[in-house]
Amino acid sequence: MKNLLIILLMFSGLWQMQSQEKDDSHREKIKELKTAFFTQELNLDKKKAQQFWPIYNEYESELHKLRKREHRDIPNLECITEDDAENMLDEYVAIEKQDYILKQKLFNDLKEIMTAQEIIKLHKLEDEFHKKLIKEYRARKEREKQEEE
Numbered sequence: 001m002k003n004l005l006i007i008l009l010m011f012s013g014l015w016q017m018q019s020q021e022k023d024d025s026h027r028e029k030i031k032e033l034k035t036a037f038f039t040q041e042l043n044l045d046k047k048k049a050q051q052f053w054p055i056y057n058e059y060e061s062e063l064h065k066l067r068k069r070e071h072r073d074i075p076n077l078e079c080i081t082e083d084d085a086e087n088m089l090d091e092y093v094a095i096e097k098q099d100y101i102l103k104q105k106l107f108n109d110l111k112e113i114m115t116a117q118e119i120i121k122l123h124k125l126e127d128e129f130h131k132k133l134i135k136e137y138r139a140r141k142e143r144e145k146q147e148e149e
Contacts (some may be wrong), residue, residue, distance in 0.1 A: 034129055042118060051113045059106040066102070070095045071113050 035053070036042070044052055070092065080088075110119050 027147055030133065037129055038122065042122060048113060052110070055106065055109045062102050063099070066095050074125055075127075096130060 036120075038056075041048055074088075077085075107119055111121070114122075
């Protein structure tokens with residue numbers, strides 16, 4: 001519980017710093033928090049961490065590329081043709097397939113250094129981390145809104 005409080009305080013500090021820093025440094029801070037959170041919660045010793053992080057970082061890098069493809073600017077929907085819409089749908093399906101393959105590769109690679117239970121825990125921790133980020137983001141937005149009033 002004490003560790004979670006420390007992490008939440010780190011999140012608070014991160015969001016306060018966000019308004020002062022550029023997006024890249026913001027992402028870097030989130031990555032640092034995620035690294036600390038996962039390392040602690042998965043009880044990664046130095047040796048296992050040295051094996052784990054290159055695998056996980058490669059996965060995240062590839063996932064980021066997929067998300068950029070998925071969230072590209074969508075033109076005004078009333079102005080696109082049916083063929084263009086079909087192509088967009090095909091692209092979305094291709095991205096989902098690649099996402100599945102990427103996750104499958106991650107799990108297979110991690111099986112070399114972790115147990116299946118640890119990999120399931122990682123999957124759960126990813127969700128927890130994202131929920132905490134969203135919660136902190138919303139709290140920060142609410143504070144900013146209150147300050148404006």
